[in-house]
Amino acid sequence: MSGIAPKDVAHAAGLARLALSDEEQLAMAKDLEGILGHVESLNAVDTEGVPPTLHGFELSTPLRPDIPVEPMDPALAVLNAPASQGTAFLVPKVLEEED
Template sequence: MSRIEPSDVARVATLARLALSQDEIAAMTRDLEQMLDYVAALDRLDTQDVEPTAHSFELPTPLRPDRAVPPLDPEIALGNAPEREGTAFLVPKVLEEGG
């Protein structure tokens, strides 16, 4: 049985940048627990020597020639922007460097 705590859900929600209410966390804890119990069935299978499948078939590696195309018109690039300044997207102040 998978034991999943509301704190696990809260941790995962933070990773996924979802803000959940206490009620949502409770409901999601229940749902996730049910799903994890269900998928635990896979543990019955011995997959020690089985290769994982990422895609259904082996395909040749597609490569693109190194040729540039004209960039997107900035007005189109910014066309859906919720907030912009000039041709930059605007967000609340970014504090620290990313990973």
């Protein structure tokens, strides 16, 4: 499993919605190879029958009384939007218009 090819980096970059230049891809592949080489050591640890730890503190999901609370004012929520209309976020058209 060790060794990470530039094409693996390109695949991960696509999943993460990051566009990398060819040089960036090569540099990242080299860095990730070094880091993953170190991470490989975890495979030698015997974890047979060991449950995973998912969080820093064991808690069950807390519930609150089912009483409505004020949400954030939508006008405030769009203040940081790069493009907005009223209380909606604007994005480029996703569907082509039909003739």
